[in-house]
Amino acid sequence: MTAKLLYEEISSIERLSERIYMMRIKSEHISKSSKPGQFVNIRCCEGNELLLRRPISICGTDIQKGTFDITFMVKGKGTQYLSQRKPGETLDIIGPCGNAFELSENYKNVLVAGGGIGIFPLLYLADMIRHSNKCSLIGFKSSSEIVMLDRFKTCSNKVGVCTDDGSAGEKAFVTELLEKELNGKIKWDIIYACGPYEMMKKVHMLSAEHGIKCQVSLEQRMGCGIGACLACACKIKCRGSKGWTYKHVCKDGPVFYSSEVIWE
Amino acid sequence: MTAKLLYEEISSIERLSERIYMMRIKSEHISKSSKPGQFVNIRCCEGNELLLRRPISICGTDIQKGTFDITFMVKGKGTQYLSQRKPGETLDIIGPCGNAFELSENYKNVLVAGGGIGIFPLLYLADMIRHSNKCSLIGFKSSSEIVMLDRFKTCSNKVGVCTDDGSAGEKAFVTELLEKELNGKIKWDIIYACGPYEMMKKVHMLSAEHGIKCQVSLEQRMGCGIGACLACACKIKCRGSKGWTYKHVCKDGPVFYSSEVIWE
């Protein structure tokens, strides 16, 4: 349950697309204790040139084998470093960090909506929801960035795919697919969303319009990742005169009910 | 002849003792143009945490195969990095840098005196002197640091070995072995020396007492390694009121006649 500082061995690394890699890491502790929505915070350099750890969502675990997976897109120097690691090397990791998505057997019909790198934690989530009707809606920039589609198909009752440029699936935003589902026949119990801020904001608005619960996973630049440095602030509603307070993505999140978030 | 900026492939790396490694690097340019006493200046990090290149002497070349060798002792982060490189990786190198030892067919009897990491350029030197009577005197801290003894034996007519702690060879300093040779029967034409400052200073004094030419290879902390930044100053005698001027180890050296140097 609690995050630990760990030195864990990489068991495999695979390139899924031009910029996306999946890494499997051996870790008794994380494979046993993690839940969908949680992340690990990884040192991404030898020496001290890049000081901040990179937060990466856990996107699957194998309790038997004692491993967990992360999937990441190469963005800057940190993810570049990660992409160049080889099996057998060790990584300096803190995890599992943060709070997971709230699962419940009462949620009979579940919508999962992810955009870009936001789909990775959602795959883990969709995998772990066992007894519900699941519809996964996933969006990519273009066909060349489509990854993990098969795995979403395996663990979902329905999958909707779209791309910004129409090079695969529908030419649409995830939120448009979502709107269609919400206007359809099924009475959805909850939406889980992860992706770009504007997408999640729109998802929140749709969920509010339709009176459906919605959880989102927020991103923010992090320092410690353990709730101490107060770097990763996000505006969350609360009682009191201002009506909001800064909570912290790494400790109070990354998962929040979308209705708690002050969307700006 | 001229130094170039090169990206060259490591062809092998071998651990000679606990802290000493020999690396063979493929380089047409350096193998062809380098001379004993010259060095290469190597970037020792990915990224920009360690900005300064490390100067390492060339300790041998193979013109046929187009390779050259360096031998180095792990001291800090830069040499640590070098020691962890693998064959097939490339290094960012400037070389060959600096001025070589002055060889001459007129030198019939040649003394080579090296201490610690100073022996590496001298091995290359001893190897290249073909038609003279060569006596190599080499000193180490202790037996565990003795390397390349066989190679010195192969290319020298006589080899003297000493250690500071007497764990191998004579318990003596190189300068003591040198003094014995100078007091012996042979009339030496030149001494080539490389090693700790105090050792070279003593070698210089002995050479002066005995009226024998002496060349030393100086060390200094370097920036550019090409004579532009003026970091690697050393006091060298010159005409004029002060009697000395700052010359630069990377460009005017590293090899100087010991009589030119202002020893402090």
Next chain:
Amino acid sequence: METVKKRIKPDLNIEIMGLKFKNPVIAASGTFGFGREFSKFIDPGLLGGIALKALTLEPREGNKPPRIAETPSGILNSVGLQNPGIEYFLKNELINVKKYNTVIIANIAGNSISDYCGISKKLSATSVEAIELNISCPNVKEGTVFGSTPEGVYEITSRVREVCGKPLIVKLTPNTADIAKNAMAAERAGADAISLINTILGMSIDIHTERPVLNANYGGLSGPAVKPIALRMVHQTASCVKIPVIGMGGIMSGDDAIEFILAGASAVMAGTANIVNPTLCYDIIMGIERYLSDKGIKSVKEITGKLVMN
């Protein structure tokens, strides 16, 4: 030639401002919270001390995010004094942090001298062991007003001194032309110790959005990048004042800490190190011990200011 000295277990205890520290490594303010989160990774009782996150009279929300950015061997932060306020702290946090078997230093900030005096008075009646006057935070508008000139430093320090019943540490800003003058002003005004450096004002730009990375535009630079500057300032300060100097700025290892101690620091603080690795302070302590032991030095006190100038 090195002579091998007999290995001994060196004494890491120090005593400054009348307080005993089990070792000279203190977690720097703002990077260790009130200890709660770290206690899951490291026993805070292993540290020499903890400087708590800055406290203000009223709760503060701090700056808008992003509040942190990475720079070469450094980080910029603009957290901006987010804290629950002194009352909340006294009611809900103090008892917890006092459980750790280590010296607790309260770091305080305010908008006005009377704020600082108010908090100091309140804290004087509690069990915190010392008060660190943060007159140097670059992340709030008023932050450096008090700390940038000798006059400002003198005024606030002497006013707080009057009401402060605890050992008083004045934490100086590096964003000044002459650090030693500010340190001497603090000493004259009655400070029991000087701590430095706080962060250096800096900026980082996202070239794709064409905006500063930090929402606050500017932030405070810390980490190894600033170490040479911090070390120089600690040396300048320690050469000018008689009260103890607590040195910080980029300490990531025992060897880094030794540099500061040689330069004149009686104790050190590590900030960014905690953010990088929640157990790094312990490695720093072990590193100091190893250095002393390798050199056969009996006590860390022996090497404070031992630096020989060229």
Next chain:
Amino acid sequence: METVKKRIKPDLNIEIMGLKFKNPVIAASGTFGFGREFSKFIDPGLLGGIALKALTLEPREGNKPPRIAETPSGILNSVGLQNPGIEYFLKNELINVKKYNTVIIANIAGNSISDYCGISKKLSATSVEAIELNISCPNVKEGTVFGSTPEGVYEITSRVREVCGKPLIVKLTPNTADIAKNAMAAERAGADAISLINTILGMSIDIHTERPVLNANYGGLSGPAVKPIALRMVHQTASCVKIPVIGMGGIMSGDDAIEFILAGASAVMAGTANIVNPTLCYDIIMGIERYLSDKGIKSVKEITGKLVMN
């Protein structure tokens, strides 16, 4: 969603102080010598300009070695103005450096205002294109005397201005509390441009010898470590003066240069980069070109000061 813009070859020309530069990347003083050594690795004609190693009236030997030390993502230097003197330069070096098809900036230093005036007068009669007043070198005792206060900056700049027949760049020291005030003083006194930052005073200690690594004890910090500080100062300065600002401090790539340009620099200088890699200035130029081309921006001039504050 990014819209793909048509790829164009952007225009890197700039014109400042009435001088045309083929691109905004200038080799920083002290790191490129008089160009001779570098010309073996890179055609200096590819650069926007070269700021020469500082010149003084008389030859100078500079400081005792060691003169350089490595720090995290930075270097400390204490070369200390070693140079052959203005006469030697005019006789033996100028003709060579003028061969390179690029703008030549003479960087000058001295012990007194009349030294500076003397050199400026001499250089005004030559073919160097501009004069950079180095009133900010931390490596000589008198180095920062002129440069640390607005009054000092004003005085020396206006005196040199009177005798200087070339475009005049004043190079500021970061070792000050308020960089903008110094910049404004230079502007008022008639400077044609401001360049900054020179190095930041720092120190590094060898824990085994218990001495500073540099023989001069303190040295000047440069390289990526100082970039956030430099960027902040360039931004502060560019927000306050109307004359062009030449930004530097830790530029190692085109992206770094873009940060400075967005922050308000009309041109940039790269110093430490040359020491790391003698051809890096060219990579910086190519990197700027790539950034502009990727964004479909026609001229580098369009983005000077384009930064939008949060």
